[in-house]
Each structure stands twice: as structure tokens, then as C-alpha cells.
Amino acid sequence: MxxxxxxxxxxxxxxxxxxxxxxxxxxxxxxxxxxTRPDDFYISLxxxxxxxxxxxxxxxxxxxxxxxxxxxxxxxxxxxxFKGVNQSNNxxxxxxxxxxxxxxxxxxxxxxxxxxxxxxxxxxRFVICFLKRELDTENRLCVLLNRFLTTGRRIHLRxxxxxxxxxxxxxxxxxxxxxxVAFLAEVMLSKFFxxxxxxxxxxxxxxxxxxxxxxxxxxxxxxxxxxFPSQKSAIEKGILNSLSSIALQTxxxxxxxxxCELLIYDEYRKNSxxxxxxxxxxxxxxxxLKQTFGRNLARLGVTSKTIYGGNIPTAAExxxxxxxxxxxATPEKFVAIENxxxxxxxxxxxxxxxxxxxxxxxxxxxxxxxxxxxLKSNFEVTRKFVFISAIIPNIDSINRWLGGNxxxxxxxxxxxxxxxxxxxxxxxxxxxxxxxxxxxFKNIPQRYKLNNFLTKSDYTxxxxxxxxxxxxxxFKVKAVTVGLKALNSGSVALFTPSKGGNSGxxxxxxxxxxxxxxxxxxxxxxxxxxxxxxxxxxxxxxTAIFGSKYSLCQLVTFGGLFHHGDLPxxxxxxxxxxxxxxxxxFIICTxxxxxxxxxxxxxxxxxxxxxxxxxxxxxxxxxLRDLKNLVGRAGRAGKETKGLVIVVNPSDFSTIENxxxxxxxxxxxGYLYTIVSNISRILAQxxxxxxxxxxxxxxxxxxQLIDSIDISLIDLLGEEVDPEDVKSTIQNxxxxxxxxxxxxxxxxxTLNTLVSLRGERIKPLIEANExxxxxxxxxxxxxxSQIQNLLQLDNEIWQTLDNPLSNDxxxxxxxxxxxxxxxxxxxxxxxxxxxxxxxxxxxxxxxxKSWISGSWFQDDTITKTV
DNA sequence: CGAAAATAAATGTGTTGTACGACAG
DNA sequence: ACACATTTATTTTCG
Numbered sequence: 001m002x003x004x005x006x007x008x009x010x011x012x013x014x015x016x017x018x019x020x021x022x023x024x025x026x027x028x029x030x031x032x033x034x035x036t037r038p039d040d041f042y043i044s045l046x047x048x049x050x051x052x053x054x055x056x057x058x059x060x061x062x063x064x065x066x067x068x069x070x071x072x073x074x075x076x077x078x079x080x081x082f083k084g085v086n087q088s089n090n091x092x093x094x095x096x097x098x099x100x101x102x103x104x105x106x107x108x109x110x111x112x113x114x115x116x117x118x119x120x121x122x123x124x125r126f127v128i129c130f131l132k133r134e135l136d137t138e139n140r141l142c143v144l145l146n147r148f149l150t151t152g153r154r155i156h157l158r159x160x161x162x163x164x165x166x167x168x169x170x171x172x173x174x175x176x177x178x179x180x181v182a183f184l185a186e187v188m189l190s191k192f193f194x195x196x197x198x199x200x201x202x203x204x205x206x207x208x209x210x211x212x213x214x215x216x217x218x219x220x221x222x223x224x225x226x227x228f229p230s231q232k233s234a235i236e237k238g239i240l241n242s243l244s245s246i247a248l249q250t251x252x253x254x255x256x257x258x259x260c261e262l263l264i265y266d267e268y269r270k271n272s273x274x275x276x277x278x279x280x281x282x283x284x285x286x287x288x289l290k291q292t293f294g295r296n297l298a299r300l301g302v303t304s305k306t307i308y309g310g311n312i313p314t315a316a317e318x319x320x321x322x323x324x325x326x327x328x329a330t331p332e333k334f335v336a337i338e339n340x341x342x343x344x345x346x347x348x349x350x351x352x353x354x355x356x357x358x359x360x361x362x363x364x365x366x367x368x369x370x371x372x373x374x375l376k377s378n379f380e381v382t383r384k385f386v387f388i389s390a391i392i393p394n395i396d397s398i399n400r401w402l403g404g405n406x407x408x409x410x411x412x413x414x415x416x417x418x419x420x421x422x423x424x425x426x427x428x429x430x431x432x433x434x435x436x437x438x439x440x441f442k443n444i445p446q447r448y449k450l451n452n453f454l455t456k457s458d459y460t461x462x463x464x465x466x467x468x469x470x471x472x473x474x475f476k477v478k479a480v481t482v483g484l485k486a487l488n489s490g491s492v493a494l495f496t497p498s499k500g501g502n503s504g505x506x507x508x509x510x511x512x513x514x515x516x517x518x519x520x521x522x523x524x525x526x527x528x529x530x531x532x533x534x535x536x537x538x539x540x541x542x543t544a545i546f547g548s549k550y551s552l553c554q555l556v557t558f559g560g561l562f563h564h565g566d567l568p569x570x571x572x573x574x575x576x577x578x579x580x581x582x583x584x585x586f587i588i589c590t591x592x593x594x595x596x597x598x599x600x601x602x603x604x605x606x607x608x609x610x611x612x613x614x615x616x617x618x619x620x621x622x623x624l625r626d627l628k629n630l631v632g633r634a635g636r637a638g639k640e641t642k643g644l645v646i647v648v649n650p651s652d653f654s655t656i657e658n659x660x661x662x663x664x665x666x667x668x669x670g671y672l673y674t675i676v677s678n679i680s681r682i683l684a685q686x687x688x689x690x691x692x693x694x695x696x697x698x699x700x701x702x703x704q705l706i707d708s709i710d711i712s713l714i715d716l717l718g719e720e721v722d723p724e725d726v727k728s729t730i731q732n733x734x735x736x737x738x739x740x741x742x743x744x745x746x747x748x749x750t751l752n753t754l755v756s757l758r759g760e761r762i763k764p765l766i767e768a769n770e771x772x773x774x775x776x777x778x779x780x781x782x783x784x785s786q787i788q789n790l791l792q793l794d795n796e797i798w799q800t801l802d803n804p805l806s807n808d809x810x811x812x813x814x815x816x817x818x819x820x821x822x823x824x825x826x827x828x829x830x831x832x833x834x835x836x837x838x839x840x841x842x843x844x845x846x847x848x849k850s851w852i853s854g855s856w857f858q859d860d861t862i863t864k865t866v
Numbered sequence: 867c868g869a870a871a872a873t874a875a876a877t878g879t880g881t882t883g884t885a886c887g888a889c890a891g
Numbered sequence: 892a893c894a895c896a897t898t899t900a901t902t903t904t905c906g
Contacts, residue, residue, distance in 0.1 A: 332886045611882040
């Protein structure tokens, strides 16, 4: 164990780092003894280091603590406080310890702080190269390591070990520095001996099998020499060889993409005609996968294709899809094309379901579940599923549904970077002084306080030489200030669950602008914008799209951005890109960022975690699962060594406590089950017998649910299906759903009745030979019959139309068709109620016209008021 | 002392998010 | 339910 004094010093040094990052004012309470005695601190750390190296096993916590202590002597903005320490040599030990405590990605970042040329000895050059994963061809030791990496023969590692021990022994009495580095190298190497890519892979197949994969892995930006603990446990659980399905439950930033890459490669190597389906339920995800692993796998000979909405394959590409090894698709898109390709569906022998918790989604979960059920219900092919998701307590159950067993659930809590949590708390009886309680659920060394984190002095500004204090009574104001203060340590995301209202995205944006304009005592995000013309270009772009009055245009002039689902996809991508390339470092956002792609963010400030629930007429926390996903974005592996999450509102503390401790996270039951169990309950209560008349007499919202069941059934049945087979085909599918899997007996009966009733509605269409038109139209039964009645194909307007902007035409389409469909009216009233607006069909016509003629948002006065 | 400014209390207002969707020429 | 904004009432400040 590390001595009490030393761990206290380490804890203090941690808090001191944050103290520097946030430019906090002098604090008389927290004097940092290690600052006045840096030599003693340094010597104790190194004393501890030797002890750790002597008996390295099972001391990860201590190692990490010492690493953190040592690193401050080399970090930017901190190292200037110390004299007489060789900063570059020092970083070797800090980074080395990070490596030893399983934080290889952090070691990688630290090792890049100093150029290789700062190291002159053979042994320290070797260590830095090892950590940077960039071998020097001139260095004898590197050459040996490289031999091992390229061939996988342990003999080279043994030889390397011998060399290092020789160097160490030789230096024992003469050169302490070389001795200690060699010592470190020796320990690192014995870890590497057991923990390297070859070692883990050759247990499952031959070196020849893996060679191309390993070679490609070496070429990556962060070369894979070994696996993260989460990846290792997936491999140990048999992700490669197991025939049954597997569920992977891993946090964000734990390297699941790399695992999938490995799995697909393995599949391909075993059978070069293999077919893998990767279901990626977000466009952004699909396109990111295309960029990253589609490309990586291509180098290994795996052919792939990515399809999602707005990315329609050409005819030539369509042929390719059928011959490709890997198809990356959104579930909806897959369903859409699957019909047109015969036998296509049967070919996949490995199905990867990413973001599996989507099963619970009210709109899309049902389709997802039914698609998986269909894939599962085909017994002609043996199919393995890999179900990937965030934390789901009942993941065992899902895995069993997909054909796995209790041994094939991989749970990992490992993250490549650490997350620290800070709760902003009011100092009792004080005059508006706040401190940050960091890691409030840990014990004293890891838990520390930052006093004076937020005080009046942050809010002073001058108006004509008179000092004033900016009002900071509200959480909104404090959240914005904390976010701006955090800019010194890296990119900041300020999170709120809503867009509008007086504490949503736009209100926060306005508040940020106000604070910056007032000139209070905090960093200005504009000073953190890299590249000269960024602001000017963005402003020009946003103005062209939204007009100069839009709040995003104001915010961007101050160096900030925001991001939510009302922004068009292409604008979002531009914004994401600005954050990804770190040209802009301050962003205000909603859940879009949690659901979206990976961005390098150091600090997440949670302004609120609750949202108004209309039916309950109360505020309630958003899904813990989503929050977990969100906080996981803090501290991106390979970019940061740790992330910080700051919670501003005390009423969110207990929610975030659940997130930190992984308590009370919601089960995923699938939306179908939710519907069925609700219907069952109501039927039992009211002693009703289910019938189509009852189903169709429900409100519009419920009917839309029934629609989605219909659509899945329609997808399921072939165009030329025999009416006699309808019932059995449907029953077969239903037996495979997750809903069925979980149902009680009575729920199961309800489910059976429900779908067979819907089958009866489809049957007449099949008998009338009309089914294929319905199927091809992709619409619901309801919509199909409504439109059929309304279309008036004999109307002469279809013949005479020559101008898409003509009033006659637009009137015809909107009044005589669109608004005659009951759903349209329902949607519009719903929209008006929700937005307290009063849009009429003539407004819609005006917007349509404006849109057809090519106007942008800003050009149109109606869309602006809408 | 009295007006202006600051503060306190009372009243009024608003109030989730995200995502996806044919084919062929 | 709750946060925040606005209005109104009350207290403090300061010329």
C-alpha cells in the first residue's frame, strides 16, 4: 500500500491540477504541501515506483495513483512550477505506469508530449517508442520488438528481455537513470509478454490465420499491439469460436468497433464467401463505420457496402450488395431492399446488432425487433447474433432470446479513460460561494474539494469604471459559467435535455452570449477557436442558411456552437466536424450528441437532467441509459487522459449517482412487449375480447402502432404468398419475438390474437391479387385504401400539369388528396397543440410552394414563424 | 429627506428528445 | 413539479 501521506499528496496534486485548469483564485484553506516540497514528493513517488515495479501484480490502483503524481512534473501549464526535473525523462515513467495499469491509450497521449529526439539512450528511446507505438529502425531493441510484432514468434521477445536485463544489470552500479528505465522496460515487457495481440489471438487460431490482421492493426493511427481488458474478455468468452450468440455490454469508448473488426476478419478468413450483416441504427453511425472499419477491412480483402437513407445505391452497386462480405445497414433500409433481392435474406450467417437498446424505442424498436425475429425464424441457416449495447440489466434475457447462453454474455466496465464527476455545491451559510465536490462517492484520496470554484469574483465586470456584479442566482447562469471556465482544460459540452424553453439550448446560448458580452471574469470561447477564418466562414454559412438573426449566428461570433435535432443533417455534420477537429471548443447540446458520433470532449457540464412529462405533469429524469451514454463521451480515448462531468443542479445529484454506480438502469423489454402487456392488462380489466373492431376504434396514436405491426407483417409475406400460408408464416414469426419470449401465458395469448387478427386484414388483399401493390407501395393498409379512394387518376390535372408551382396543382394535391387523409389532419392538430401554433392548410401550401421554388429557411416568412 | 437602486416576495409562464423510409432510367 | 421571468412591494443606499 502507498503510505497515507503520499496518497494524500497525490490526491492534492490531482486537485491542484484541476485548480490550475480552472484558474481558481488562491485558496488559503487548501495549501498544497507538495508544492513547497516538490523534491520530497518526487522522491517519495519514485520510491513508490520502485516498490511497484518490484512486485507488479495486482496493484493497478496504486500504479495509477503514482502515475498521476509523476505526470504533473511534465504536463503543460503545470511543469513550470517545478525546477530540476528532467521533464522528458519523467514522462517515460508516468506513461509507463499508465501502460502498466491498463491505460495504454493514455500512455500513448503522454508519450507524444515530447519528441523522440529528447531521448538519447538506447533504452529510453526504446521505451518511448514502445509507448508511442512507433518503432525506430535504428534502435537495436526496437528492431527485436518489431521482429516479434511481425512474426508473432516469442523467441524474439525472449531475446529482447535478455537484452534489457543485461542493460539493467550493467547500469546497476554506474548509471541510475539507465538502470531505472531498464527496470521499467523489463516490467513493461513482462506484462507485454502475456498481454499482446499475438498471444490472445493464437489461442484461437494459427499465426498464419491472423497475420494479415495483425499487420493491418500495426498500421493504424493508434496501432493495436494488445487488447483492452474489455476486448480481452470478449475474446475469452469465445466471441471468435463460439457457435452460439453473444451479447456485448460495454460502455462507450471501450473499443467495441475494434472487436467487431476482429470478428468479421475472423469470419472472412474462415470462409471468404461469408456474409455479415451489421445493423447500425443511426445514419451517422453507419457513415462513421463506413469510414473507419469498412476501410480497414477492405485492406484485408473483406468487401463491404454501406446503405442507409439518403444514400441510395446505384444499379451497379445493387449487384455488388449481393456479393459483398459485409453489409452495413440501418434496419429500415435493410428491410426496404431485402424484398427486391431474392434469397438475399437467407445468406447472412453473422448478424451484428449495434445499439441494441433501440429495441425499446417507441417508434423504431418494433421494426428492429421484428427484423431480428425474422432473421431468427429462418431455420435453414445457422446464424450467430452479436448483440451490442450500453448497459442493460436484463441483457442475459436478450442474449438467450437470440440463442446465446449465460456463458456468452460479456460485461465490461472498462473504459480507456477515466471519468471524474464534480458536483457543484453551495458552501453553507456563505454568501454565494460554491465548491466542487469531485468524485463524491469515493474515499478521500480520490475524492477532493475545489474551494471557491464559483464565487462573486467570477462575476465582476466594469461599466464605465464602476464595478458591478452579474446576477448569478439561477442554475442556468451557473451552468454556463462553469462550462466557460472549463475551457482552459479542453473542449466543453454543455448539456440540457431540451431545445427551447427558458433553460433549453437556445436559452443557454443566449445566456452564454450575455455573459461574454458583459465581460465577466471568465474565458472567452472565441480565444479558443483555432484557425483564423473559422468564425468568419461559419458565420457566413449559417447566415446563408438561417439568416443573420438566428441565435446560432450570434453564438458563433463568440466562438460557440450548438447542436440539436432541429438542425438539418448537413449543418449538424459541419458542427460535429468543427468539434471533432477541435477548431471550436464550446458546444451546447441535447441528446443528439449522446446518440451521435464520437467527439473529443474533455468536460461535460450537465445543466439539467430532467425533462417535463406532459402526461404526468411533472419533471422526470431522462433515461439513465441515455445519461450513461452521455457521460461516457467525456474523455475520448487517444485524445484525453480523463474526462470530467460537472453536475450543476442538486436535484440531479441522485440521478447522476445512479449513473455513476450503475444502479436502477432501465431494462430493455422491447416495444412490442410493452404494447402487448398493456393491451393484456386493459382487456383483463374490462373483460373484453380482442377484435379488429376494437383495435380500429382506438385513437390515432394507437392506430399508428397497429400500422407498424401491419407493416412488419406485410414485409414478412412474399408477394406471391399463398393465402393459406399466411397464418402459419405469421405465427412462426411471432413465436420468435422477444415479446413472446418474455410473455406470461395470457400476454402470449393476446400477442397471438393480435397478429392473427391483423393477418385477417391482409388476407383479402392477397386474395384480390392486390397484395403486391400494397407491398411495393411500402404503406400501411389504412393509408393504402385511403389513397386508393382519393387519387382520382381520371382527373385531367394529371395530364395538363406543366408547372409544379401552379396554384391549381398545389390546391389539388393538398386539399383534395393530402387533407382528405385523416392522418394528416390528426398530425397537424397534434402539431398545433404541441406548438401552440395555428398552422392551416393554406400555410402548408405556401411553404410547399416556397420549398419547391428552392427557398432557404431564412427566405420564407412563414417557415420563420412556424 | 427622498429618489433611486437593490432586494424580496408574489405572480405569471412555459414546458421533452430522436430517427427512418423504392426503383429504374 | 420546477426553473425562470416579470411584476410588485419593501428595504437599503446615497446624494
